[in-house]
Amino acid sequence: MRMWAALLLGIGWMMALPGTAQAAWWQAKSRHFTVYSEGNDEKLRGLAERLExxxxLLRRLHDVTDPEQGSPVQVYLLSNDRKVQKLAGNPNIGGFYTTSDRSAFAVLARGEKTGKFDFGAEEILFHEYTHHFMLHHFPAAYPAWYVEGFAEFFSVVKFPKSGAIEFGHVPMARLPGLVLGQPYPLEYLFARDTGDLSRRDGDRYYGTAWLLTHFYQYNKTQRGKEIASYLADLVRGVPDRSPDSYFEGGLAGLEKDLRAYMRHRLSASSLKSNEMKIGEIVVSPVDPAQGALVEDELRLINHPNADELPAIVTAIRATAAQFQDSAYAAALLAEAEWAAEEKDAALADADRAIAMDARSSRAHAVRAQVLLERAHDSDKADDWKAALTAIVRANRADTEDPVPLALFYRYHAMRGGKMPDLGYDGLYKAFTLLPQSPDYRFNVVRAMAARGDYATASLLLDPIAYSPHASNMREAAIRLKAELDGQAAQTSAEKAKKTGNPAPAP
Structure with missing residues (x-):
């Protein structure tokens, strides 16, 4: 009886602890991913293993040999679709991918596919991770159909019990559009992006992009060479040529062959388990404070509007109050307060987090941002020194955190004068850690332009300027790219004028 009483008392004490309910959050860490899940079961380790x-597979097929480059992608498995949809502000999705200033992350629900022709959350994740991989390892001016077709091609993978991974399968969610609606006309596929497509035409567009990419991947005849030549010229920036000129019989001839290809049994491929090395996967419970804050942290880093920030700060503050001894909670609260322009509170909570954990790069970074703004306003030497010290400490706390690296460049840009090489190096490293971030890409582009390297700056804008998705950022990239191309041409002409042109051959 005493044993049962003691056990019940212990359970009651545990339930009374703040945040105990959130201890159900677990994480699986592997070489390239950290997967967080509400619950520790086969889904957690299994997803981490499948992602690795x-x-x-992507590295093997594309001869990528830098396995340690870049920040690990964070994947959050939420308990249901409603949470994902509310976070995304979209009632029609089961998962999404984006970047913060510190990491690339994906959010999806734990549920399974509801039907053969539905999109599964993991298919969405594999599609988006393929975009992530392309941006990291071979960003270029690919046409919209190839960017999406490439991601669709790798979105449907299978993991048989043998331990292998199969790829090249038909994306069943696109099949009705291809079969019932017919493939999207190639003259339009080559000419447009994904903007303003209806649901029906969207399925046809993505399905045809997949089909053409599949045709390219498996076709070793002249057609495959023609597509390869077309893509290579786009990447090299060859002056505009009509797509018709690359293909025997023009796009109409290519379309005829593509429709014939669709009527045949399509190939798929497999990579055997003994060919794969995925490394160790470590599963462990998430710190209770971090677990309690997961969903509010996602709200904070998922690009909220300014009018959403006060409610996010209030929610994080309420949870952080339950974990007074958590540096993680204090640092996250400081970051939220800084975003909401509660600067004094942000500095106080950053200092509180640092007092508990001097290795908190996040807290040091918030402190640096507050002090940097203070130095800019006062222009006092002591304030500039304090800001620089905070930036250096943030970098030392985590040398792979891109935020302090970008702040180091910003410090020198704000202070004025000649930018030291270390400033450029820091910004470039931040970019290489997270090249999927459009902010870091734009910053590096502007830095290269400031150094007079207009051609390289223009080239780095290609993934945004040629994005398949219309946006204000894409329009800004197109405008900036035109300016950079003009400056590059002017610089080249001035150099030629100074050196003189070689005399014509007799």
């Missing part, structure tokens, strides 16, 4: 196999 998928990453290995």
């Amino acid at each position: 196999k998928f990453d290995f």
